[in-house]
Amino acid sequence: MSPIIEINDVHKNFGHLKVLNGVSFDIERGEVVAVIGRSGSGKSTMLRSVNRLEKIDRGRLVVCGHVVSDPSVDLHQLRRDVGIVFQSFNLFPHLTVRENVALGPRVARKLGRAETAKISEAALARVNLLEKLDVYPEQLSGGQQQRVAIARSLAMEPQVMLFDEVTSALDPYLTGEVLGVMEDLARGGMTMLVVTHEMEFAKRVANSIIFMNEGRVWERGPGGMLDDPQTLELRQFVGKT
């Protein structure tokens, strides 16, 4: 079986700034890959390119069979297959938790009322928030809001989930509950690409870790690679000299 995500020599500039400089890696179905690296190393840009929030300049990018690097890619299908969760939760403030989660199934997937309700509630159950169905985002803690955002993506029943530093805006206690949900997802077999600063989480949950530097995959390996860096840059990053 071919990989569910294939990234091959991807380049991307913002003006004169080279942000992605030949990124290549594959992810198999069911794999959990953590992406680490200094701020500014291109992690977010890489992740956003995967569901085409950013257009790449050069290279080949195939996700769930959609050729993302082809300008005529079917964005609708791509986004149905790929979920993404951001650092800022980006919930819709005028909608209740239930409505936030139901929007995708109802409007984009055009499902009926009953099926939408079933899927939304199943998604909220997976993030342990069934008791908050009818409250508004502003009535929730940051950790709860982020879990709603995860449920909102899950309700699309995606094949791949992307996470971009989803706990960076949370205090340690709330971080724990969000990481817990992500760990459950990983154990449930979801394919995940996770940009994170949580080294313990990366080591424990990810099948492999990618260290990005200067817009490239600098090192890739299992969790153990953090204890035995092969490059000076990774050694500096994990704080060993």
Place this chain on the structure above:
Amino acid sequence: MSYQFEFADVLEQWPLFLKGIRLTVQLSALAVVFGFVVGLLTAIGRRSDTPWLAWSCGAYVEAIRNTPLLVQIFIVYFGFAALGWKVSVFSAATAALIINLGAYTCEIVRAGMDSINKGQIEAAECLALTKLQIYRYVILVPALEKVFPALASQFVLLVLASSVTSQIGAEDLTAVASRIQSETFRSFETYITVAIIYIVLSYLARVLFWAVGLIVFKRRRRLGLAF
């Protein structure tokens, strides 16, 4: 200096006042409803990536906001005539008010839409929503909520500005007043009465918009937030 107020003759004309009020209310209601729709569509047009569309909507807004309402009313009224279309004074007045309010509404609504967090729009794109679906489900309500007080003020101003349509012969409250004063010779009393009626109308309009706000903005109602 003493002035003997004499309202009796003026108030005797209440059926005429009533007729004027009815026309003012009809004109204003139509203008607010359709002007709002025009403003909403042009706001979306102005934000569009299609250059000719964004430009045309911008040109319309600038043209209207930089000319007097009275001139716009004359242009619409005589324009219809010049085109050979027979339209009533009421239709011409309504059309002019819609065109006028549409431009002001456009700018207010656009400001509301621009203030919506880009992250929310991106999140909606990632849920595979189309542009129009994003407007409808993600942008519209919070954008209107943000600018609702400004919008309501603009609508009240429109009720008052509708008095200008008397210049092309619309039988609105102001036109009726001018008839009453010429019959009763009680100009001061007549216009004081009319002013009081406008105050009441404005106030009722505010109450109405406030009620509409409560219905449309469910979150505010549920959380008990004031505007």
